[in-house]
Amino acid sequence: MSGLAHAPGTTPDSTLGSTPGSTPGSTPGSTPGTPRAAARVIGGDEEALAVAAELAGRFSLRAAERDARRELPVAELAELSASGLLGVTVPREHGGADVRSATLAEVVRLLATGDPSIAQIPQSHFVYVNVLRRQGTPEQREFFFAEVLAGRRFGNAQSEAGTRHVQDYRTRLRPDGDGGFVLDGVKHYSTGALFADWIPVLAKDPHDRLVAAYVPVGAPGLTVVDDWDGMGQRTTASGTVRLEGVRVPADRVVPHHLTFTGPQLHGAHAQLLHAAIDAGIARGALTEAAEFVRTRSRPWFESGSERAVDDPLTIQRFGELELAVRAAEALLGEAGRVVDHARARLDDETAAMASVAVAAAKAAADRAAVEVTNALFEVSGTRSALDSLNLHRHWRNARTHTLHDPVRWKIQHIGRYALTGTPPPRHGLI
Template sequence: MSSAYVDDKPPVLDRDGSAAVLRGDADVLDVARELADELRSSASERDRAGRYPAAALEQVASSGLLAAGIPVEWGGAGAGAGAVIEVIRLLATADASVAQTLQPHFQLVDAVLLDGGTELQSVLLPDVVAGGRVGNAIAERGAADGAQHSTLFRQTDEGTWELDGSKYYCTGAPGSSWLGVAVRGSDDTMSLGFTRTERDGITVTDDWAGMGQRSTGSGTVTFAAVRVPDTHVIRPWAGAESRRATHYVGRLLHAAIDIGTAEGALADGLRFLAERARPAPGRGFRHAGDDPLVQRSVGAATARVHAGRALLAHAASLLEYAVRTEKNVDMQAAVVAAEQVKGLAAELAVEISSEVFAWCGGSAADERLNLNRYWRDARTHTLHDPAQWAYATAGAEVVSAIGSGTLPDFVF
């Protein structure tokens, strides 16, 4: 008996267990660009439908991108973290919901690679290489952090763990092969458990109803006496340097979604400006794009997007380096850059997806165009955490470094 999906139709297409085999960063990025181009034309339709994007995610699964960050020895592409982050940015330029659905997949696969045991890796990673996806069951309604989670692990007499509780904001859970579940133990220790989605006692409900990112399946997952082998549990899941690295991979994936969303809005806005926008009345301009105020705004927006992309790539390279060296000063540099780009990306996404309407005028507000989907996606996604806290975290790291009597390179 499989897990119950609460919806009015099956949430995923049947897979034949095959996916393309990719090797290296170049392969991965070429495929991501091609896939983004394919998804772009149907993104508005998926947004209007607000349903689980089964066909789009089947394209992703077949493309081989789900195994982008898995080492070659496990059958994956062996791409670096920077390439995986770039995949998300590219896909977000076309459809932020599809990119958001993949964000927890890549972060949770990273956790398995860094902290999972051989037994967990040997069952989960081959599934991903074959096109399986990992969904998220991390957050809970009303719980700011793990200490407030009500979902619990209890150890059984057989040495397995029994999982009970309910999760929300479970992005990517519908149609997933595996779920990563953050759970509080009886001793308040946080663990990260992995279970196949198709299990007795697991119910996936696609009840997400956000104004943006409408097709991410970020609804409810409930667990009732679900047994999880001890080998499928990362415990404790807090405090280790590898846990910090996984966290910041996730932060950069989120930043990539925001930057990609800003780019998508910018591209569609510029296209509308060139082809359909009317000039402001009484100013004597033949075309809306002749207005120097519009030109100034466009110039600033393109510069900010390019700056965001450059900082994202820089932060990703610093994080990859910090994971290799395992030095605290290198991780500190990566944290500063990651938080800086997280704050900047959130601002870019919200501001640019709104600014394009000022360039294009009232006709751009026609609901049939659905240009507002970029702003709805950006505003919804950036509510994960305030941009000002990202800047504050970066600032705290810089102040701490200066206070220690040194002036590391990452300060400037």
């Protein structure tokens, strides 16, 4: 790990070295408003899916190498920004495609089949676009949606270490006496922050209410530390964000606490994308396992087969794994459709249905990702364990990403809903 720390939008000190995978003197993020290659504006769902499939194919080519070297995907994220995919959830009245939730989930799933680290980086981006849709003022939406359509990226600074639980926030937003605010706090697991143009920060205001403050990179007092050392999802740069007296204008603060005062899809939307990443990991691993068996594996001598692909026990296991992946993909698609239905007529009932459908998809995708990435070695044989092949990145990615939001609690909520009709809670994580 590099241990590199710098304020986004500034050149890292040469004595500390450069960001892994980047050109010395370059930075992953850029200051909002600075020139950047024009981003494509995608017109609709089918175009979004076609662009995602094309990018996934290209991103897959060096995914194993990037993981092995922990080479951050700076060029790939620039390509993602230019592709227009980051703007596909912007409402049509602001110039975006406003794609269906089912389409967005499939976009993320496709990207994850190529490189799940790249797919995870914009997950928070889409979440915080959604926060603006729900609680932003007309002026905030006009400004930030234009930024998004220009290819600007949102990161995140939400989770904190050492607190009582995941929704216990110590970061505080306090008045500065001039009509604005000052932010102080430390955030961890800040996926995408190192590559961001804007970093939405979750904090408590003076009334202990949850707010989201959108902070530009390069803001004085804001530091992003590249200290992520997870065994999987290695190139997400999910490191630390430090905020020391960061000034925030009032028009960059969104009252996120209002999201949870009535029926909401914030949690369903966010969790749908996490489920898509897991489903993509499973499909990508199974595809690579099949290619390995076709081209590099030997049959077990007792099978009597000339080729590994003709071994009946191998065929049986691939059938079982394909069923698991198809089930996860089907539940993901169904969850997306239920979320879209709830978007069209949001009330307590449709919000509950959406949360339960997404919980089911997440549980299935979680299990498929871990099972398939583990079984990859079982069906491929001893040679597949060679470190030089880096096939173990699939299991490391699955095991790391599925630690998001424990599935055992999702199954509890599914069970209560099935037995008694009790709706899931409105805490935003289901």
